[in-house]
Amino acid sequence: MTWHRELLVGFDLETTGTDPYEARIVTGAVIEVRDGERLGHREWLADPGVEIPADAVAVHGITNERAAAEGGAPDRVADELADVLTGYWRAGVPVVAYNAAFDLTLLGAELRRHGLPSLRDRLTGQDVGPDAGQDTGQDTGQEPGGPVPSPVIDPYTIDREVDRYRRGKRNLEAVCAEYGVALESAHDASADALAAARLAIAIAGRHPKVAALGPAELHRRQIEWYAAWAADFQAFLRRKGTPDAVVDGTWPLREPVEQGV
Template identity: 65%
Template sequence: MAWNGEALVGFDLETTGTDPLESRVVTASIVEVRGGAVTGQLDWLADPGVRIPDQASAIHGISSERAAAEGRPAREVADEVAATLTRYWARGVPVVAYNASFDLSLLSAELRRHGLPSLAERMGGTGIGPVIDPYTIDRAVDRYRRGKRTLEAVCGEYGVELTRAHQASADALAAVRVALAIAERHPQVAALDPAELHRRQIGWYRAWAENFQDFLRRKGDQDAVVDPVWPLRGEPVAATS
């Protein structure tokens, strides 16, 4: 059976900022989905240990005061999220994350920050994956479509309902449903096994990054650098077989 007919796991973080190597986890959600229906869900609220900027709170609705009062230590949350993801990977279940390079790089940075085993170490050094990133796939299969590629915009393109944007559980579920919608519209994506799809995304993301970097430099930003590494920086990226 094609991957879009099997179990998938949606993953999303809401954070203190937009730099994946410096920002901290505020909320996390892992949602297990089969056939578009939720079959399991885990949610976390973390105390990031730093003040949450007002701009970030305005997006995801979590204030510094609430995170400090109700959140669990960030070290515990990062450890549990990483353990959960790697258990799914060990079973061969793909993890779906919209703009996966952000969420996974941020989680990886949190693990380093707290002296915890990396995702790759938890996988026995085999590399993480498979990861399915609708953001990367959509840009590859519909490269010339105009308009934004935010999760909300892409949900609109594929007819996926997203009523609580920037709530981790809602975004995680929407990412899975967008992945399923892409597979339905583009059968060549559904036909790839998860490990091969993971490998293709590495190349697709690199090609996009190189093209975007060239575009920025042609526009006058001669020092522009767009990181071409997917799905996360600083760890092996090959999918497990």
């Protein structure tokens, strides 16, 4: 049986902004899906500790008043989300996130901001404190900071690769419409997480070559596909008059050592 018929975990964050290094978590959701059917479901609401801008409230509907009254502490929410996700990765269960590089990088920045163990540290069982994610300079035989969370399945990255020349938007709502996947309430974390998982299944159903890849190999391919897309987009921007444009091709997680988080 191929991966899209097995257990998948949809993941999504709604946030205070669009910069993954600066934005804060407002809501998060993790939903178990098997063969398109929704199983387990967990949801978080955070009081982000900063004002939620009006344009962000207009997107996801969580007001500052509600977040302050009902939301959990931001460090606790980030810690719980990270523990849940790493539990699935340790079990070999793919985590599906639409535009995973945004959500995982933002979660990583939140962990770093609060001095909590990074996703990589959790995967290696390291109990670290304020220096979480920092490079110690020691040769551990692993990538700096530990293993990258995997397997991750990103319908955004996969769709761009398998249908490169399709015109139109590539946001979750548009791509769900392309594949006939219902999106009940766009920019609700639970709805988006469920739709992302079902979208991954739909893409695999339309593209047998994607379905035939094992989760580990699909993860590796997405690293390559994302890097190639970033290089092409960077070249395009430079041709169009932005000579110093830089598009980060790292996927699915960026954890800069020096970043104003």
